[in-house]
Every structure is written in C-alpha cells, then in structure tokens.
Amino acid sequence: MNGTPTPNSNEAPAIVTEQLTKRFGSVVALDGFSLAIAKGQIFGLLGPNGAGKSTTIKILTTLLDASSGSARVAGFDVARSPVEVRRRIGYVPQLLSADGALTARENLDLSARLHGLHGARRKERVQEALAFAGLGNVADHLVRTYSGGMIRRLEVAQATLHHPEILFLDEPTIGLDPMARKTVWERLEQLCQDHQVTILITTHDMEEADVLCDCLAVLHEGRLAVVGKPEELKSQVGPGADLNDVFAHFSGAVIEHGGSYRNIRESRSAIRRLG
Structure with a gap:
C-alpha cells in the first residue's frame, strides 16, 4: 500500500x-x-469459508472467548482486560451496523454517545466523521x-469516531461495485497513513488483498498456512503467480464469488450464513 508508515521493529506488535x-x-x-x-x-486474513477468519476477528475483538491460547491487542490481554481492549x-x-431508519448524522451521534x-x-x-466518509x-x-x-464508508466512520489504535473489518467491501470498493480502500489507506491506525481485514477479494494489504496470512482449516507480503507469497508459488494462485496453493481451495441498503444487507447476511 502506498504511503504506509514503515513499522518500527523496536515497537511491540x-x-x-x-x-x-x-x-x-x-x-x-x-x-x-x-x-x-x-x-x-x-494486514489481511485470507482463507476459504470455515478457515477461521471470522472466529479470529471475534476473539480479538472480545466477542468470543478462546478455548485455549492467548491474544494481546494494543498491549492488553483480550481475556483478562477486555474493557481496555474495546476502548x-x-x-x-x-x-450491517448502520441503522437504515436513521440519518448518517444520527447514526454517528449515537455511536459517539456510546463511546x-x-x-x-x-x-x-x-462532523469530522462525515467529512472523512x-x-x-x-x-x-x-x-x-x-x-x-x-x-x-459510514460504518468505517462510525467505528473510528473514538480514534482507535486498531481497526478490524470483516469483509470490508462485500457486495460493493468497483468504484465504491476503491473509495473504501482510499478511506482505509487514509486512516493508516494519517493516524497510524493498524487495520486487520478478512477478505475473499484477491485484488483487495493485493492492492490494500502490506502483509497477508492464509488460514487453512483453522491453522496458519503461510504469512508474508503479497509479492513474497506470489514468488513462493512460482513465476507469474497471482494471489488467486497463492490462495489455491496454500488453502487447497478455489475462491467462490453486492447496491442499495437492501442489497448490502442481503449479501452480508448470505455470507454470514455460509460461515
């Protein structure tokens, strides 16, 4: 991603x-x-449905307890200090996290109160969030x-009203047309560049992973199959390989491929049901 700050190796992850x-x-x-x-x-998490991507996000955001092992987010243990993590x-x-019966201003005002x-x-x-979106x-x-x-764009603005250190997005551009998808990418790049926000996304969109992500991990049946920069992963697969080839090689799967308010709600609901 162009303009991304170079991580300091002396900093804690x-x-x-x-x-x-x-x-x-x-x-x-x-x-x-x-x-x-x-x-x-x-950072992008790739993998077929059921690989463990959404489960990982839910544990890291304190919405789901792990059975074993540990995780630290922004320096805090997700099991021992969930309130500190959420802050x-x-x-x-x-x-959908935006309420269709409210205006954008009302949605943002409600989110601000909750924060x-x-x-x-x-x-x-x-006002800052409206401008950003x-x-x-x-x-x-x-x-x-x-x-x-x-x-x-409104949902991303809602999630960043309180200026978080880390932003999690589960399938950030699911169901969007190419121009809308590009605009969301630009907003995410802006957050990372201007405010040094760390962003973790899950995606099935290999173009999104290639253009947007600095680093990727491929999950296969709940396990980490490989991790690296997009170009590094492509070179591991072979000359001329793209991320579709990387996905197939490390996950053993083929990618299966919405709109209005109703379209986006239905597409995300379908994805949710499929895991």
Missing part, C-alpha cells in the same frame, strides 16, 4: 496471538494460531436511501 484455539464441541474452528502484526500495517479498537462486522463523547467534542467528531451533503438523509458504498 499491535496484535499478538499465541497458540490461539477455539473449539465448538467436536469442531476445531481455530487450531494453535500464532501471529504477530506490526503497528501501522494493513482501543474499532470493529466493522460483515452484517462516551459528549458536548462540543461529540459534535466535532461527528464524504457524506456531508447527505448527512441528514436516511441511510436506507444510501448506496452500498456510502453505507460502508
């Missing part, structure tokens, strides 16, 4: 997992996952009238 494991009965969704993500990176992160899930922002500070952050001219329109790209 933004995210560290050690033998992180999650079991659902007899099913092992995550199996001994160990990884360190440097501060200031956009320092933003999270944009696959499912403990009050008075003039809250109004300032809301490029929604100033439609701030008082109902979100249900927005396109999918506008909704996603």
Whole structure:
C-alpha cells in the first residue's frame, strides 16, 4: 500500500496471538494460531469459508472467548482486560451496523454517545466523521436511501469516531461495485497513513488483498498456512503467480464469488450464513 508508515521493529506488535484455539464441541474452528502484526500495517486474513477468519476477528475483538491460547491487542490481554481492549479498537462486522431508519448524522451521534463523547467534542467528531466518509451533503438523509458504498464508508466512520489504535473489518467491501470498493480502500489507506491506525481485514477479494494489504496470512482449516507480503507469497508459488494462485496453493481451495441498503444487507447476511 502506498504511503504506509514503515513499522518500527523496536515497537511491540499491535496484535499478538499465541497458540490461539477455539473449539465448538467436536469442531476445531481455530487450531494453535500464532501471529504477530506490526503497528501501522494493513494486514489481511485470507482463507476459504470455515478457515477461521471470522472466529479470529471475534476473539480479538472480545466477542468470543478462546478455548485455549492467548491474544494481546494494543498491549492488553483480550481475556483478562477486555474493557481496555474495546476502548482501543474499532470493529466493522460483515452484517450491517448502520441503522437504515436513521440519518448518517444520527447514526454517528449515537455511536459517539456510546463511546462516551459528549458536548462540543461529540459534535466535532461527528462532523469530522462525515467529512472523512464524504457524506456531508447527505448527512441528514436516511441511510436506507444510501448506496452500498456510502453505507460502508459510514460504518468505517462510525467505528473510528473514538480514534482507535486498531481497526478490524470483516469483509470490508462485500457486495460493493468497483468504484465504491476503491473509495473504501482510499478511506482505509487514509486512516493508516494519517493516524497510524493498524487495520486487520478478512477478505475473499484477491485484488483487495493485493492492492490494500502490506502483509497477508492464509488460514487453512483453522491453522496458519503461510504469512508474508503479497509479492513474497506470489514468488513462493512460482513465476507469474497471482494471489488467486497463492490462495489455491496454500488453502487447497478455489475462491467462490453486492447496491442499495437492501442489497448490502442481503449479501452480508448470505455470507454470514455460509460461515
């Protein structure tokens, strides 16, 4: 990604997992996952449905307890200090987090209140978020009238109102057209460059992974198959390889490939049901 600050090797990683494991009965969704993500990176998790990507995100955002192993986010153990972790992160899930019955301004104002922002500070952050999302001219329109790209920009703005150190996004551009997708990428790059936010995304979009991510990890059946920069991973597969080849080589799978408010809600709901 152009313009990304170079991580300082002397700094503690933004995210560290050690033998992180999650079991659902007899099913092992995550199996001994160990990884360190440097501060200031956009880091991508790749893998087929059921590989453990969303499970990893949920554990790191304190929404799910690990069965064993440990994880530290922004220097805090997710199991022992979940409140401290939540104060320092933003999270944009696959499912819609913006309320279609409210305006963008109302959605942002509600989020700001939930983050403990009050008075003039809250109004300032809301205006800042509207500008960041490029929604100033439609701030008082109902979100249900927005396109999918506008909704996603609003959701990113909601998740960063409190200036988090780390931002998690589960399938950030699912269902978006190419122009809307590019605009979301630009907003994420801006966050990373201007505010040194560490960003962790899951994606099935290999172009997104190649263009946006500084480093990638491929998960296969809950285990870490490989980690490295996009160009390094392509070179490991062979001359002329692209990230589709990397995905197939390390995960043993082929990528399976929305809009209005309804379109984006339905596409994300379908992805959720598929795991």
